[in-house]
Amino acid sequence: MKKEPFVTLEQLKEIIKTYPTPFYLYDEKGIRENARALKEAFAWNPGYREYFAVKATPNPYLIEILKDYGCGCDCSSMTELMLSDAIEVRGEDIMFSSNDTPAEEFVYADKLGAIINLDDYTHIDFLEQTLGYIPETISCRYNPGGVFRISNDIMDNPGDSKYGMTKEQLFDAYRVLKEKGAKRFGLHAFLASNTVTNEYYPMLAKVLFEVAAELKKETGADIRFINLSGGIGIPYRPDQEVNDIRAIGEGVRKVYEEVLVPAGMGDVAIYTELGRFMMGPYGCLVTKAIHEKHTHKEYIGCDACAVNLMRPAMYGAYHHITVMGKENEPLDHVYDVTGSLCENNDKFAIDRELPKIDKGDLLVIHDTGAHGFAMGYNYNGKLKSAELLLKEDGSVQLIRRAETPKDYFATFNCFDILKDLV
Numbered sequence: 300m301k302k303e304p305f306v307t308l309e310q311l312k313e314i315i316k317t318y319p320t321p322f323y324l325y326d327e328k329g330i331r332e333n334a335r336a337l338k339e340a341f342a343w344n345p346g347y348r349e350y351f352a353v354k355a356t357p358n359p360y361l362i363e364i365l366k367d368y369g370c371g372c373d374c375s376s377m378t379e380l381m382l383s384d385a386i387e388v389r390g391e392d393i394m395f396s397s398n399d400t401p402a403e404e405f406v407y408a409d410k411l412g413a414i415i416n417l418d419d420y421t422h423i424d425f426l427e428q429t430l431g432y433i434p435e436t437i438s439c440r441y442n443p444g445g446v447f448r449i450s451n452d453i454m455d456n457p458g459d460s461k462y463g464m465t466k467e468q469l470f471d472a473y474r475v476l477k478e479k480g481a482k483r484f485g486l487h488a489f490l491a492s493n494t495v496t497n498e499y500y501p502m503l504a505k506v507l508f509e510v511a512a513e514l515k516k517e518t519g520a521d522i523r524f525i526n527l528s529g530g531i532g533i534p535y536r537p538d539q540e541v542n543d544i545r546a547i548g549e550g551v552r553k554v555y556e557e558v559l560v561p562a563g564m565g566d567v568a569i570y571t572e573l574g575r576f577m578m579g580p581y582g583c584l585v586t587k588a589i590h591e592k593h594t595h596k597e598y599i600g601c602d603a604c605a606v607n608l609m610r611p612a613m614y615g616a617y618h619h620i621t622v623m624g625k626e627n628e629p630l631d632h633v634y635d636v637t638g639s640l641c642e643n644n645d646k647f648a649i650d651r652e653l654p655k656i657d658k659g660d661l662l663v664i665h666d667t668g669a670h671g672f673a674m675g676y677n678y679n680g681k682l683k684s685a686e687l688l689l690k691e692d693g694s695v696q697l698i699r700r701a702e703t704p705k706d707y708f709a710t711f712n713c714f715d716i717l718k719d720l721v
């Protein structure tokens with residue numbers, strides 16, 4: 300897929316008059332079109348619901364856009380629950396899919412009326428002791444173990460992952476939860492991440508639907524929803540094909556009719572907890588080239604660093620880069636594009652073929668709308684950038700201001716560092 304920015308150089312020149320680089324920019328139009336397409340792809344299932352994985356892009360302004368398409372929130376921590384509450388996403392509009400969960404987070408999730416998705420068998424007792432009861436609606440996370448394959452490709456390795464219960468534990472969990480008063484059940488699994496294929500969801504659905512039918516038969520549990528979780532990926536590289544959400548929805552429908560309908564479960568709702576698919580392509584990191592360095596390699600130094608976008612440093616992840624205004628120039632230079640951290644892995648690109656970059660050029664780092672800003676940290680005392688929304692009418696809204704030194708020092712209560720800071 301050809302990678303083109305959703306913003307033009309002229310628009311960026313205007314934006315940087317008000318907001319200095321680096322910053323994140325999000326595309327309202329893209330977010331809306333995609334959310335609409337997802338909703339349509341699963342419209343065959345009357346109970347269908349997307350719970351946006353808040354951890355991917357925890358910005359209330361962006362999540363409010365998704366609310367227009369009926370999305371709820373998938374939360375995994377206290378502050379994500381607080382964020383949901385703040386935008387009036389409460390009750391069963393929240394899926395609490397956490398792991399290694401502290402007691403106070405279960406208490407708060409339950410207070411908000413969230414659906415609790417249990418990661419482990421032992422969490423049944425923990426939850427009961429914490430709350431004093433078991434909620435009537437409850438979900439369990441399944442991990443079938445082994446490796447998850449599509450054809451001959453290993454997609455991921457559930458047997459190595461810390462999440463979820465074994466099949467045996469799952470059956471015991473349903474029985475015990477029922478005895479303890481649970482009335483409505485959900486089933487969840489997340490078996491592969493960033494899948495760039497239309498086959499992942501239908502294959503996962505088959506695994507979950509078959510187990511759900513068995514669970515119903517063996518335990519008599521009233522299964523109300525099956526949560527396919529996240530994992531639909533995006534084409535970070537130009538040579539990858541974009542997933543076809545219609546084909547994915549249709550693939551899940553076929554399995555639903557093959558497995559659930561004959562099992563008398565034709566009223567089960569399908570839930571998803573997509574993060575990357577909802578936001579990834581609709582955000583970019585905009586940075587300026589501020590240095591060039593010629594040593595054993597050719598380097599371009601930017602004003603953003605791994606604090607703003609950690610995926611390349613952390614996973615060696617590819618993010619496409621467009622040098623704005625030079626889209627049609629030959630890719631006749633090979634650069635490492637770096638940030639300023641005192642860490643040699645602080646590189647947005649390594650040996651990347653790009654047009655000649657000059658100091659002052661604006662670079663758009665693509666597909667950073669999910670697991671981008673959110674993963675940032677403060678190493679080297681670097682501050683997190685602003686987040687901006689490019690609205691459908693072409694105007695720009697500041698949806699999170701940049702951090703200031705005052706924010707950075709706010710957690711010290713000694714020394715007079717804060718004295719002169721505004």
Ligand SMILES: *Cc1c(COP(=O)(O)O)cnc(C)c1O
Pocket residue numbers: 352354355373375396489492493528529530531572573574575576669
């Ligand atoms: C991270 C996560 C998601 C979202 O994953 P994506 O890859 O962004 O779709 C959904 N559910 C759970 C439980 C997660 O941990």
